[in-house]
Amino acid sequence: MSEIARKICMLGDFGVGKTSLVARYVRNTFSDKYLTTVGVKVDSRLVSLSPDTDIKLVIWDIAGKAVLDNFNQNYLRGASGLILVADGTREASLRAALNLAMQARDVIADPACVLFVNKLDLVDRWEVTPAVLAEIRRSIAVFETSALSGDGVEAGFAELARKLAP
Amino acid sequence: MNMLPTAVETYLDNWLRARSRPLLLTFDAQWQLVDIQGDVAYHGLAAEETDGLVRQLQDLLLGLPLDQAQDLPFVELGDGRHMHVHLVPDGEQFHLLLLDARDEHGRTQAQQQLGNEAVLAGIEKSRTLARLRQIKGELEQQRAQLEEANALKNALFATLSHEFRTPLTSIFGYLHLLERDGTAVRGQALSALRRNASYLFALAENLLEYGRGEAGESLLDPAMLDLTALVADLDAMFRPLAAEKGIALVVESATAPPADALFDAVKLRQVAINLLSNALRYTVRGYVRAQIGWDGNTLRLEVSDTGLGIDAACAKKSSGRSTAARSTARAARGWDCPSSSASSSA
Numbered sequence: 001m002s003e004i005a006r007k008i009c010m011l012g013d014f015g016v017g018k019t020s021l022v023a024r025y026v027r028n029t030f031s032d033k034y035l036t037t038v039g040v041k042v043d044s045r046l047v048s049l050s051p052d053t054d055i056k057l058v059i060w061d062i063a064g065k066a067v068l069d070n071f072n073q074n075y076l077r078g079a080s081g082l083i084l085v086a087d088g089t090r091e092a093s094l095r096a097a098l099n100l101a102m103q104a105r106d107v108i109a110d111p112a113c114v115l116f117v118n119k120l121d122l123v124d125r126w127e128v129t130p131a132v133l134a135e136i137r138r139s140i141a142v143f144e145t146s147a148l149s150g151d152g153v154e155a156g157f158a159e160l161a162r163k164l165a166p
Numbered sequence: 167m168n169m170l171p172t173a174v175e176t177y178l179d180n181w182l183r184a185r186s187r188p189l190l191l192t193f194d195a196q197w198q199l200v201d202i203q204g205d206v207a208y209h210g211l212a213a214e215e216t217d218g219l220v221r222q223l224q225d226l227l228l229g230l231p232l233d234q235a236q237d238l239p240f241v242e243l244g245d246g247r248h249m250h251v252h253l254v255p256d257g258e259q260f261h262l263l264l265l266d267a268r269d270e271h272g273r274t275q276a277q278q279q280l281g282n283e284a285v286l287a288g289i290e291k292s293r294t295l296a297r298l299r300q301i302k303g304e305l306e307q308q309r310a311q312l313e314e315a316n317a318l319k320n321a322l323f324a325t326l327s328h329e330f331r332t333p334l335t336s337i338f339g340y341l342h343l344l345e346r347d348g349t350a351v352r353g354q355a356l357s358a359l360r361r362n363a364s365y366l367f368a369l370a371e372n373l374l375e376y377g378r379g380e381a382g383e384s385l386l387d388p389a390m391l392d393l394t395a396l397v398a399d400l401d402a403m404f405r406p407l408a409a410e411k412g413i414a415l416v417v418e419s420a421t422a423p424p425a426d427a428l429f430d431a432v433k434l435r436q437v438a439i440n441l442l443s444n445a446l447r448y449t450v451r452g453y454v455r456a457q458i459g460w461d462g463n464t465l466r467l468e469v470s471d472t473g474l475g476i477d478a479a480c481a482k483k484s485s486g487r488s489t490a491a492r493s494t495a496r497a498a499r500g501w502d503c504p505s506s507s508a509s510s511s512a
Binding site (some may be wrong): 005006007 | 228248
């Protein structure tokens with residue numbers, strides 16, 4: 001059995017649900033109380049890629065920002081993958097996530113990327129339209145997720161793990 | 167920077183140590199823990215319990231070069247504590263200096279939480295205002311619809327007034343004849359009174375049917391048409407009025423419709439009465455002539471008179487519903503557009 005480890009970073013504006021997505025994925029828990037993240041919290045989960053290969057995803061839940069500051073650039077160093085997170089009910093957060101991805105490429109070269117459009121449980125209040133997502137899907141894998149229900153979360157992380165496989 | 171006095175250096179050292187509770191872990195290049203110094207007890211670590219912390223630190227430094235200094239502020243460890251983590255290379259070894267950031271994290275988080283919640287509240291406020299604007303727009307639209315419905319209702323009342331006036335005029339005319347001529351015309355007059363009373367009854371039925379139509383039910387009541395009876399009724403209804411004004415009246419039938427052609431008798435009669443009523447109203451002298459007949463696929467009613475006529479502008483405006491009511495309003499305002507309601511109703 002071989003095990004490899006990869007660092008991935010959650011990037012997105014504040015309040016989009018990055019911490020909740022990690023809590024759902026790593027601990028299968030959810031809290032509807034909003035508590036802003038300061039700095040970074042590191043979690044990990046082992047994912048089986050094949051019967052004889054596991055990959056350890058070391059997940060950096062970074063404080064939400066619309067733009068990358070020096071602190072966040074420091075946190076990104078050594079990352080292999082990015083999970084961009086947007087809130088479907090806030091169209092501006094989608095633009096912020098895509099903008100963060102552009103800035104992150106100045107720090108890490110050619111990272112594996114997926115986009116989570118979160119709060120699928122509030123889909124009737126979404127400002128992000130299917131047409132916009134269809135356009136984005138042409139360049140990046142998009143997952144409509146709900147940290148509350150868990151919809152799309154496993155699939156999104158699994159897709160990134162597959163992209164990070166050696 | 168010049169060296170501070172020893173007493174100050176000592177004070178500063180003690181103050182910083184007291185605030186940051188430094189914990190220093192020294193590793194070799196293979197991540198073997200070589201030494202651990204600092205307030206181990208404060209950090210809840212016994213020497214034999216460092217494996218979990220080391221694994222966390224290995225995850226934290228994954229992908230980072232160990233021979234370069236690193237500064238990772240506000241790192242939340244597995245037990246919920248917040249530390250500033252500094253990597254300090256030292257030849258074949260490296261040190262990880264962990265400084266307690268609990269208080270600083272608490273203050274920063276409280277400040278950041280307030281700011282973020284204020285922004286989120288602002289977004290929610292904007293959404294609520296947009297929703298209120300939308301509701302206001304919908305209410306204004308509903309108000310416009312209600313005003314239109316109210317105008318239609320007023321038009322309906324005006325139309326009804328117009329519709330009821332004609333048969334009532336006829337009834338009064340025959341009553342006058344009965345009073346003047348006694349028995350000679352009694353049978354004819356009573357027959358005319360019955361027809362007009364029936365028509366008024368039909369109008370009332372029509373009004374009820376209008377209400378049913380508003381509820382989405384059918385407005386038409388198709389049946390075979392007795393053209394001869396219709397012509398006779400119209401002639402009997404308008405002849406007294408024509409005689410009173412000294413106008414020649416001709417109401418005649420042409421080709422009868424086929425047996426399988428069905429009409430709503432009340433509405434057909436209503437249209438014919440509208441046409442003739444207006445023609446008589448706006449004709450001062452001369453004649454009014456009406457002909458009803460089947461022209462192959464439609465029932466045609468033509469009314470001609472020696473009245474004021476209708477100009478092109480009025481003819482253009484005369485299409486659309488509730489025209490009879492508008493015509494009444496125009497007449498009240500003295501607008502000479504005598505036959506518009508008649509032609510549009512037809």
